[in-house]
Amino acid sequence: MARTDAIVLGAGIVGTSIALHLAKRGLSVALIDRAGVGEQTSFGNAGIIEGNTVFPPAFPFDVGALARIALKRATEANYHLSFLPQALPWLLAFRAASRPQRLVETARLIRPLYARAVAEHELLMAESNAAHYLRKTGWLKVYRSTSTFTALKPEIDLAAQFSLPLQTLDTAGAQALEPSLSPVFAHAVFWPQAASVSNPLGVTRAYAARFAALGGVTLNGDARSLHRAGQRWRVETNEGGIDAPEVVVALGPWASDLLVPLGLKLPLMVKRGYHRHFQAQDNAALARPVLDADAGYLITPMEQGIRMTTGVEFAARDAAPSPVQFDRILPKARELFPLGERADDKTWLGSRPCLPDSRPVIGRAAGLPGLWLAIGHAHWGLTLGPATGRMIAEMMTGDAPFCDPAPYRAERFQ
Ligand SMILES: Cc1cc2nc3c(=O)[nH]c(=O)nc-3n(C[C@H](O)[C@H](O)[C@H](O)COP(=O)(O)OP(=O)(O)OC[C@H]3O[C@@H](n4cnc5c(N)ncnc54)[C@H](O)[C@@H]3O)c2cc1C
16 A cells, blocks of 8 residues: 555646645645546636636526526526426525625635636646646627626726726727627627636646656546545555545545545535537637627637537536537527537536535535545636645645635535
8 A cells, every 4th residue: 555645636627736736845645536637627618717706606686687597598507407406505505695795705705816826827837838828818708788787887896996907898999809709799898817728628737747747646546435544544546545644635526425425515516517619710710718798608719629618507417418508609609709610529518516605615624634625616616726726735734825714614614
């Protein structure tokens, strides 16, 4: 049996960033996944490093929007009816946390973590030969309806308080940034400090390669084999058992599979989402991610083509894919941008691991000595992976974390 200082369970962007940060501090680390590095949720996202986040995605209070979702006419959300009874307690908690005052509180609590997001990626990219994936071209959000745009005022005011730069643009101003967009929208907001990547899988793999270069070991194994072995934790892998005094759980949407049997029940829900890749017609191109806010989808340039990602789907994590949102959003997307043929024949499904207050859990698991949690990064796990890695590594090695860890404690749910 091999011994190591720390085991990280889950090699998505979150776990891989943690493993790399621990290895940088001189610990011997085993990173364990049952699949390949970065191949699950961290593979198919929209690639935005959204350090600007002010308000997290919230429950809609608008009666019209709710009615459209209920009638399955909404572009931004879908649901499986059979899943709703199970999801109801979580949805009510999410709704409570989405009230305007709570959103302002959340925005203030999460700002220090998000403020480090882009810089932390840049540090890891520089040492991992991954800087070529990074685009510091911002994020453009377009609004077809003036009322949706007007409703942004509280967020824009708060962004000013946080000194986050943004530009409100008319149609022509947005087209100056993205000439291939058609004028089907009336307003836009450009967030220049957001960044994005052209291949999220490439980024995670590059961080894993850097981890290996520092002596880190990546192994195949099932995290659910975790158990206490005396004063240490032990996991079975394809290379045999491995044990360590400290273990970090970074299993994304699968975290509960491990934690519930250990007696730790967190309100972890999934918001599923899909992507497809398209070619662009003629010379059409995008320089940055574009959110068609009223139509509820996003298009972004990736190495594979133009990646279109959907909004959310409330369904059991392991239920069969039901990518019906594409039927609703494709006509809208073709209005906005000259999408060509599909670039491949795949429809990707991923599950955003979400807690109802839109804050991840980062820190110790109370009552389980040596167990650390880094889960629930929801819509912004790519964004927060490296910042989470630094924070966990600082806490595990006895350094003061760069931001207050209190908002991220698991105990807030107990
Ligand atoms: C459509 C969509 C668009 C998104 N767009 C963005 C975006 O633009 N920007 C952004 O910041 N975020 C975005 N996200 C969210 C982001 O992708 C996630 O928050 C992030 O990938 C979560 O990372 P993770 O490492 O926690 O989870 P994962 O990447 O899922 O990693 C968890 C790992 O655990 C492993 N695992 C699970 N169970 C076991 C087990 N029993 N044994 C061993 N290993 C196991 C899995 O194989 C996996 O590799 C998007 C998500 C979706 C679905």
